[in-house]
Amino acid sequence: MTKGNLTRRGVLKTGAVAGAGLTLPTYLRAQDSGFTNAPTGSTVTLGFNVPQSGPYAEEGADELRAYELAVEHLNGEGDGGMMNTFSSKALKGNGILGKKVEYVTGDTQTKSDAARASAKSMIEKDGAVMITGGSSSGVAVAVQALCQEAGVIFMAGLTHSNDTTGKDKKANGFRHFFNSYMSGAALAPVLAANYGKDRKAYHLTADYNWGYTTEEAVKSSTEAMGWETVGTVLTPLTQTDFSSYITPVLQSDADVLVLNHYGGNMVNSLTNAVQFGLRDRMVNGKQFEIVVPLYSRLMAKGAGENVKGIFGSTNWHWSLQDEGSQAFVKSFGTKYGFPPSQAAHTCYVQALLYADAVERAGSFAPCAVVEALEGFEFDGMGNGPTLYRAEDHQCFKDVLVVKGKENPESEFDLLEIVEVTPVDQVKYAPDHPQFAGGALGTCNNGA
Amino acid sequence: MFGLNRKDATLLAIVAALIVFAPFILNPFPAESGWAQFNAGYPDLMQRFVIFGIFAIGFNILFGLTGYLSFGHAAFLGVGSYAAVWMFKLLSMNVIPAIILAVITAGLFALVIGYVSLRRSGIYFSILTLAFAQMSFALAYSVLTPITGGETGLQLALDDPRILDAAAAGGNIPVPSLFGMEMRDSVDLTFGAWVFTFNFGYYFCGLVMLIAFYLSIRIFRSPFGMMLRAVKSNQQRLNYTGLNPRPYTLAAFVISGMYAGLAGGLMASMDPLAGAERMFWTASGEVVLMTILGGVGTLIGPVLGAGMIKYMENIISKINSDILHTWFAFLPDGLEDVVVGLIYPFIGKGWHLTLGIVFMLVVIFLPGGLVQGGQKIAAVFRRRSANAGGAEAEAAKQNPAE
């Protein structure tokens, strides 16, 4: 085991031995190369900033596994995974631009302060040229702003709020994951097809930004299909027992409950809803249904039996049969013994996309990378042909509508794909009202 | 010197020296060595050390002197950060107005909460402060999103008015500065294999902390400080001595709230983003733990406690298994895996475990906190010199424990 040497900054290897001297630091100030943390030695350092403590620690752990795998593949170890199926062939398995990839890790704790502290230490101390990871939109937005300021690239991990590439978008930040709007747009037709167009929906929404955007997206898409929204209630983030939010649903004439919750909130609200027998009810002569707009396999596990038959959307699932997904699942499964989560997938892909962009640009300079990624079209990464849109740095690709599997064969086999919603159906204009406000600004090299 | 006795002046000088030379002290390992992981001398962490040091110093003025245990002090830090960021958004990227507004806002907030909470004492007081802080957090995270930014925190935007500043150049948001000196400006000193970073923002925070520390010494040694200790010692006697304890405790509460606001304002100046989780009860609990860990009622203890906790959070949490493997690569393969397996639970994602163990060990073996640990070490040295010489130790004994 020799990978992950404790290099501080590549530049020092050559320059430091010369003796004492005052220099401007390599970060936050332009040097000869003109950008923050330019790797000048034989290695390049990436920063993997994931939640390692707190409620999303499992997702963070899975993200970290994916990054380690990506680093292996970039450095030419292992079976290469998606590098073999990726439509761009710029990556050669010799690191990035011939420099061996090394990495540092940090704990975001799913708090924006801690996440920024961790990212800063990667930039200031370890000389990371790119930061990636995260499992919540609050953290993604906070770290993205930091990277913009510091002049490094941010490749977002799992972040689903519209704001990340909406009102809080930044030129140095990129998101491969899908968003609230896409969830709504993909889900609504499937819901209409399965549950009919004459439905009354009741929303329980987590009382913070991601909850707001998801509620808005699902509401407007389903209403466009003819559904009626009879009630929306905001629930506190710290809520654990949702019974008092669920019993009023019994009293309303709603026949669908939409749970705009994620993580622990989702596990608890769904468990509670099923406990109260909502799924066995008949309202307005129809079977009562529950919808979870954003699914996570790791979290679905926490809800156990309760997810069976419940519709939701997800960015990616390991049971996809395309070549890229298969290759990724195979190399991940071989290394760790179980299939990867959607968080692992998006992180792995982001790492590869970044490396590829650097290769194509021929430079680590953020502005060059931004240029290479903007408008980049690729395939073979699991979601069909994908576009990194230049206007908002959001990936446009197919979205999966899934539902909880009735007869899971293993603890990983909890969701089944109902429909792969084609990218055109989830596309929106960059100035769509749900994404209004904010501006990308210009890319920042840190000069 | 500065109206301090010799002992306090020495302490102040030591703190000043620590602040000035921190970039050296915190980077003891050559940048390329395996131990560089333990280096803490990079701007962000050094800034955090002093900022949380200020927070803890202020908290100690209330808790250490009066014994009133506030479990909601993070609310003042949060309010201070919000005030500062709003100042950046509306007025100017200069940190001075931001910090001033942060201190004033936090002070007013503390005045209101303190006035109500101080009607009760003991655990009833603690729970009142906790309730206020939790309410602040919950509202800031949800209902007050338009003012606080909610989950994503309050951030600067390109189209902020910034009345006093000229229009932003280019497509990037300007950064906080002090009359043109940007907080993030840094200079590297390369010395052989060592690299030391001097950051303007850090020295600005350091200067502020030195002033805050000096003020806290003055408060500790003042009649006001004595009255606060009297409050802790015997409120009944204080009442029958013709003194009203309430304004004293309220003043202490407001002063420590202003310290928290100062810390919040500085935090926003170093990194212009204010998030609601800064006000969560765990954040309030953290400053309590910092103070107790360092030594309640001592001058320097809270700063040490703050440094300890922040060091663990930022350094231990970043060690991953790969790094462990590089450290122990010299061992035979089987043994290497065993050693790494033994240490692994305590580092990286297990840093909380190490933190918990440190809390327990310190409180079990050093009832007076880290300061007592320092005194014990000092006592060992004194004993040695006493064996050699003699008279010096006698002088040391006369010096009452801090």
Added chain:
Amino acid sequence: MDAIILQILNGLDKGSAYALIALGLTLIFGTLGVVNFAHGALFMIGAFCAVTLSRLLSLSHQVAVPGEVDFLGNPKMREVPYAYDIFGENLGATIIDWAVPLSILFAIPVMIGIGVIMERGLIKHFYKRPHADQILVTFGLAIVLQEIIKFYYGANPIPTPAPSAFVGSFDFGALIGFDPGTIIYPYWRLVYFAFAVVIIGAVFAFLQFTTFGMVVRAGMADRETVGLLGINIDKRFTIMFGLAAAVAGLAGVMYTPINSPNYHMGMDFLVLSFVVVVVGGMGSLPGAVLAGFLLGILESFASMREVIAIVPGINQVVIYLVAIIILLTRPRGLMGRKGVMED
């Protein structure tokens, strides 16, 4: 009307959990004078007792399924619990199904053991130390316990369902003259409420009617005098700590089917239970129970849409707001005694 009845039921149910945790916390406060920040962790460990037992019961070995392959192309394996081998398929399945209630038997000795070890090994040395030191050491302990659980069980919630006999809801509406189906309540939540009432009753009876309880109550009122009478109060306090741990643990065991347990669930409840104890009044057991139910019910009402429409965000802050109002109008909470933890 039916909405209000339902919210009262919700409140009683939430209140049960609050009251059970607060009961143990206030016992420790009252008898030992210790601020125990690890009490939430005891609740959490109780919940993980249930997880552990249900895992133990469903321990299984693999049997290959002929003719099928898994996602990596290896032969597919099917899990067969050992319980099936030992008890036969039917009884084995029933035992696994009843894992949560069975965990009560498992949790009582475990929790008492943990409580006694905690008290003898650690807490005992902190009786005479300042509250600040107690906070630091118990907080440290809580973190350590939590991290140990996280190390072995991961950070994700672990579903631990109730026995299938308790799945489904009870129709209250039909019982009290409303339309059927308007007031239904899940069986397991009713079980939880009943369980809480029994445990609370048992603790009160124990303190009220046994000599042991009398001594402990006397000790709560005046520790020194009881000590002077030559009664070994320390030993009894150790047992009290074990008892408090068991109450918290049982609350955790029974809570698992309501919400899937995770390693930080203790911290989620810790702050709330402190508020409950203090609102109830320091050193008062009935106060803690009363405050638990009161806050549970108020929280439930505040989460109604009609209420939120009038005061936005009230559901976020109601508990704290009520706590502040009560503490300002009643200086020692609902039923607190003078001089307990006031300095």
Added chain:
Amino acid sequence: MGILEVKNVNKRFGGLQALGDVNLSVAENSCHAIIGPNGAGKSTLLNCLVGKLIPDTGSVLFKGESVLGRTPFEINQMGISRVFQTPEIFGDLTVIENMMIPCFARRDGVFALHGIRSVASEGELRDQAEQMLEDVNMLDKRNMHSASMSRGDKRRLEMAMCLVQKPQLLLLDEPTAGMARADTNNTIDLLKEIKDKRNITIAIIEHDMHVVFSLAERITVLAQGTPLVEDTPENIKGHPKVKEAYLGEAA
């Protein structure tokens, strides 16, 4: 008219009549003792004088001004100091600090925010405090941690803390309780000196008749919350009602 006038004071605790129509007049520069069996209401009366309790009816006038409704610290600022049965001092502070706090209270009133000035720079107050310590023979203990002193020293310190305020009325609650005879005599001497040299009016609650008869100029006997007799020590000695009250209690 006396410096302290208590008129028709009543105080009930639930069903218990703790004080019933108490009238008391303490003349300036005198020593007035209040005696009575246990539970006679002596401490309740004292608590009514210093603002710890508020009487149900009646009035308490100090120098012609009512003290009722005032807080303890306001009453102290009017010139009444109190010594407790168990010494109430600032245990965490040193002896000299204990002494300086009343000096500050006298000079600055109920609240003054001297947050920056150093205690060490308050030379004048320190001199006052040290002078007082010398008067009670405790100057050598000035840097001691006050909680670590003997009970007798604590009591002397408490008394010194009251005296340094130059009160017009000093209330003493069993100042010699639990003291050895020698200490008691020292205390008596100290109190005599206080009264004679400092012109301080003293009201004292005491069980020890030796102390009472050595000091008091007038004595009020309280039984079951009501004053039985008020008279000079000579007349109190052997007063039948007094005997009855004490013997009745003993029986």
